[in-house]
Amino acid sequence: MDYSYFMTEVAKRRRPATTRELTKIAYSAPKDTISLAEGMPNEETFPFTEISVKLYDGSSFTLDDSELGAALQYIPTQGYPPLVQALREFQRRAHAPPLWESRDIVVVSGSQDGLSKALEAIIGTGDPILVPELFYPGVEVVVAPHKAELITIPEDDDGPVPEILREILRNRELSGGKMPKVMYINATGTNPTGIIIPLERRKEIYRIACEYNFLLLDDDPYCFMHFGKEEPKSFLSLDTEGRVIRLDSFSKVISSGIRLGFMTAAAPLIASVELHLQSSHLHAPTLSQVIMYKLLKNWGYDGLMQHYMRLRCFYKKRRDVISALAHKHLNGLVDFKVPKGGFFLWIKVRGIENTWKMLMQRGVTDGVIMAPGAAFMSDPTKTCNAIRASFAKASYEEMDLALERLAQLIRMELTENYIENIDT
Ligand SMILES: Cc1ncc(COP(=O)(O)O)c(C=O)c1O
16 A cells, blocks of 8 residues: 555655664664763663552562663653563454554554644645544544544444445545545544444445545544443454554553553554654653553553453443433433443433533533533534533542533523523
């Protein structure tokens, strides 16, 4: 595949920084090589002498002298080499991606970092991008300054509808419009709707991507947070042509403050993102990467999967609680589907056209903060009757109170609308 077709002129003009390349060379050089090339500070001057980490399962690890030195130092842009290797092995086992030898990995500072770097490699001024009707707003903030054209694909309860996607693309091609080079997708436990795109639909979307030659950017931070028995099959595992850019994040499953994620894609795309990283923050934080590596080494693949299973049970229970509370407080006022994964309940309010003002003004003063649905649309100034409520963090008592307050808010809004309609 010719990946240069997908890249912007800016991305194609990126060049490696010599000093960064030397760090990479020095890292993999034989032990007796002496490097005076880099601007690394001397670790002896750092005030930290030991970092120990205790885990909830009772185990612990300490960064020994050489690990501590490495953890506090610059590293190659791609990531802490032992972690990069561990992540490669993890990806291989978790997704068994076809064409594995032609793919690479780069460690990024969370999905958002990967998302922005991947999109900025592909989206030039005014370029089109395919997005689901409702999607994570972190995409819009990246592409809006590039005046990207957001082509929204209508959704049903299973995500973007393939037949409509194909029709939109067919019409666009017939009318000679600029064809999109990428589709953003968030297939499992979608933010904000909590859906999981079923396998057949994933396959069909992938087929359309091959037919119309675009890349699929699968932002999958809730991959291991699905509440069904079956493990959703990732787009990466279906990718026989090398057109999936997969984003994994440790934010929801290990810690969001550790700011770590990783991108898996065809090697030329990863190389382009790596060059972008060289021009921004050089590499994702080393201390986080070393801690993550030690954790992976300590737990192994099976230990990590056990941890994910524990999270799944934890959040599933919360999902069940918020669904029951929504029935209790919002019956007759709203419609919602029980989320199949992720962190969010998507609530559609009956009889109210737009939830924005209700939440952003009265909600805030009345002690309940939830995200208005319009925030997840390509044009947030449009009306949307939905609300996104997170069930991840609040206590059960807080969730109970929040939904009770939401019910009051909706009733007040409905009454006001009713009075206004009588007056006019
Ligand atoms: C779909 C989606 N993508 C990306 C992110 C950003 O995650 P990270 O902390 O890994 O940057 C989030 C966070 O809420 C998200 O829901």
